[in-house]
Amino acid sequence: GHIIELFKASANYRAYSEAYRGTLGRHSDALKDCYGSAPFFEIKPHHIRSDLSQLSPHAANDRLKIWRLLCQYAYDHNFADHVASDGIKRGKLPKTDGHRPWSTADVNAFRAKWEIGSVQRLCFELLFWTAARTIDAVTLTPSMIGADGVLTFTQAKTGGKAYVPWNCALPGWAKHFETDRTLLKACITSTTFTFLETSNGRTRSRKGLSNIISAGAAEAKLTGLSAHGLRKSRLTAIAEAGGSASAIMSWGGHKSLKEAEDYVSTANRKSVLIGTEQKQKSANTTPKSANKLRN
Template sequence: MRLYHRKTGVRLPDLPEDHPDFIAAWMKEENAGPKPTRHDTGTLGAACRLFEHSAIFRGYSDVYRNTMSKHLGDISGRYGKVKTSALRERHIASDLARFDGHAARTRLKAWRSLFAWATSEGGLMESDPSRGLRRARVAKSDGYPPWTPAEIAQVREAWPIGTRQRAALELLHWTGARAVDGRSLTRGMIDSDGVLRYRQSKTGSEAFVPMRTPLPEWCAELASDLDLALQAVDAIEGKPLLFLETAWGRARTAASMSNYVSNLARSAGVAKSAHGLRKTRLIALAEIGATSHQLMAWCGHLTLAEVERYTRLASRRRTVMGTERKQNLQNEDGFLQNGPVRG
């Protein structure tokens, strides 16, 4: 898998991301990134710079702010010298034509966020030239597919307890944390009651996961998953404060964490993602009868609508099943079979 430095576009060595030569190459590009261009007042470049320093932009979540910053940087680099007063709908449409599907939608969000600020608090523009544009159509998708029990077992066999790869698998599988949050989970986030408590980067909401506390009755049958997670993270030499630090004692970036999980899975013959592990946990909780509020607490969702698709499908299955629910749930995949699950 080829990796490139995000800022400079330079290809990085084909080495593990915790290899000293890979880290050195990455740091070289990080420190040698392009210097920002200063644009004259009234230009699009100046507007992008001011927007990124605004209170509205700083209020975005880390994940969303990072995404918007990349698009604003590209917009500034391409069209920074253009006067904002000269912008018309056809100019924005021409830029959007360079993208497809979700990428086009995200680009339009960047334009509209910039113009919303520039026409109100920024006071730099009188109207929004993107106002009449429609969002790009995207094909319906089930998103990242969840891992099956067979795939998890396959990766466990490839990476034994004591390896960092196994620790990453088990911790993300148990917590259901996104890669961007899983990379920064620490032992210090486990409170005096044994509950792992962390604030999510994407939404800012808190998630609560039982770690070193007896499991409540409603999820007691998941004890084996918790036991494996604890074994895996405690087997790492020195038991570092940061659960998933690199071999050199550093935290991974969000992209690096995602790539790390995809790569450790691929090396075991499994083509799945870190986010697929999050969906696996949500499905497992729904199948044992977790309520929407229990799912929200565990995985940090903000609204009932985000989790009810899991509980709704699980409930429909239970209405047609007998007393041998556990046995019946163990179909060949171990997952909900009456429809796709997104999220």
């Protein structure tokens, strides 16, 4: 437990992003609860492997991160004569597509359930338009909108900049996105600080935001959907509309071109199987709530 407390008080730990510190903090607290009384210099590789074996593949890899950091810290500061985590490799993860993107039908069903004016609808529309992660979405404010009409923010996870068209003209390939932007603005009332602040004027928590979307989807009879899936939906929509990998990087704030190119590659493979008429129909699908705004 002593090594964990020293590490969490170190400059290296404080330099990590809030999101990463949250992950490390959860696992270091778990280690302290389970092994807090054990002398760190007695930790051996088989102890670490035994701990990891009790976790799911994703959780085990996250746990290994804190083990590596603690073991290196203990060695560097003469609390151990070896780095016990050396040689322990990350486990293989099961192949998965991760968070499922919301389909047009999913989006329409959620909008039909939650009318403009509800907290659920505001949270949904902001996430869907900005493609922000929940940790960033709860911090977005009107002050981030520049004179050029672009909402610009720095992502907590990667440190990369994201650029979201807010008041500016949309690029040609994104003209049919205007309905989504109009719906978002219809949801936003006067704010004193953040777009998603609570009724008490406090910043909403990322966990609270995630729960609002998950619970709202469940009440709309939608299953397997998450807040992060809305991010994937927007970036997928950009690719399918003809936006470039650079456009996806700018809107989504990616620091790696590879991830953005994956969206474009998937969209291109799908496009060869979809007729022009069907693609046009999909692009022009407008929920009833959008029609009401226009009338």
